[in-house]
Amino acid sequence: MGSLKCIENGSDVSDLEKDVRNSWKWHWLEEECESGRKFSSWCKKFNEPGKCVRIICSKTINYGSSGKKALKLHAENGDHTSRVRGSVMSSKIVSSSGSDGSYNKSLQDKCAEVKSVVGLFLSEHCLPFSLASDLLSFAQRLSKDTVALNSVTLSATSATYNTTHGVAHYVKQSLSDKLKDVFFSMNIDEATTSAGNKILNILVQYYEEDEKRCVVDLLQSRQVNIANSSNLLDAVDDVLSERGLKWDQVVSVLMDNCSALRGVKTGLEAKMRAKNQHLLDISRDTVHMVNNAAKKFFVGLDKDIFSVTELASDLYYDI
Numbered sequence: 001m002g003s004l005k006c007i008e009n010g011s012d013v014s015d016l017e018k019d020v021r022n023s024w025k026w027h028w029l030e031e032e033c034e035s036g037r038k039f040s041s042w043c044k045k046f047n048e049p050g051k052c053v054r055i056i057c058s059k060t061i062n063y064g065s066s067g068k069k070a071l072k073l074h075a076e077n078g079d080h081t082s083r084v085r086g087s088v089m090s091s092k093i094v095s096s097s098g099s100d101g102s103y104n105k106s107l108q109d110k111c112a113e114v115k116s117v118v119g120l121f122l123s124e125h126c127l128p129f130s131l132a133s134d135l136l137s138f139a140q141r142l143s144k145d146t147v148a149l150n151s152v153t154l155s156a157t158s159a160t161y162n163t164t165h166g167v168a169h170y171v172k173q174s175l176s177d178k179l180k181d182v183f184f185s186m187n188i189d190e191a192t193t194s195a196g197n198k199i200l201n202i203l204v205q206y207y208e209e210d211e212k213r214c215v216v217d218l219l220q221s222r223q224v225n226i227a228n229s230s231n232l233l234d235a236v237d238d239v240l241s242e243r244g245l246k247w248d249q250v251v252s253v254l255m256d257n258c259s260a261l262r263g264v265k266t267g268l269e270a271k272m273r274a275k276n277q278h279l280l281d282i283s284r285d286t287v288h289m290v291n292n293a294a295k296k297f298f299v300g301l302d303k304d305i306f307s308v309t310e311l312a313s314d315l316y317y318d319i
Helices: 026-030 068-075 078-094 107-124 129-142 146-151 156-179 229-242 268-275 286-297 308-318
Strands: 043-045 051-054 059-062 184-192 198-208 213-223 250-255 281-284
Touching (some): 059 068, 107 129, 184 229, 213 229, 229 268, 250 268
Parallel strands (some): 184 250
Antiparallel strands (some): 051 059, 184 198
16 A cells, blocks of 8 residues: 555545445535534545545544444543543643734743643643653754754654664664673563563663763563573573673672572572672562562461551561
8 A cells, every 4th residue: 555645625535435335425524513613624535445544643543334324323422522622722722822823922931831731742642740840951953953853754663763763773772882891780580561562671780981880771672481490590691791791790690589590409599699609799670579478478367457568667667
């Protein structure tokens, strides 16, 4: 399928819609929403049979089976009405200086306008308001090169590709370069995805010379569905080799207390010490240690009377 393009109002779409049960009718766009706005203010027909697009957020609407009713149902949707309302308010705020934009607004008015637009953007896209400061800083950074900002276009596909093959590669290589000549600690833990795959996450902690502080970064995540000590060691070994790092640079390792990781003879800890006999410490996860201690403490006690949560609360407030 070629690129999607909006079709000019009134154009002949009979060939495009010949196999659609409820083919497109241009007079649908003259219908009005509950807000009094015509469908034409937010809906466009593009070159795909049985579908139109909501231009506010580029969401596709399938009208092939129910015709104009699909547009009406979409117009009554709460998400749609909130987006339309936000779009109208944004337009009013931006154009409040007059249709020709000739009114010379004060700096205070301009700042108020920016704050309002940022707040509306967060609301329209269901983002937390805690991102307001970061979003504003991001906009200020982009505005330093207005020529590039006004010329650039970015689709969802391009953003995915740039992040995966551009930014991710740079971040990965940059971290590898920082770690090549320094000692670092590792934090290793497993997680399970919604698809049931087991992922081994490897964090590194090292001293950042430029920032003059210890930094924690994600070194890499690796899928290891059969999570025995041999496979886990191979995964860690492969990650270090790929990054050009050596076991001699590893100062210590933090892991939880499962047998695959902490087994005395065949666990990952024993096999790591064979790789590097000078590890200063292979620490245990303090959260797991506290959890295990609590379980031991409450063995034999009536769980309906004694609660770990209540005990922890009492210890925190009373001691």
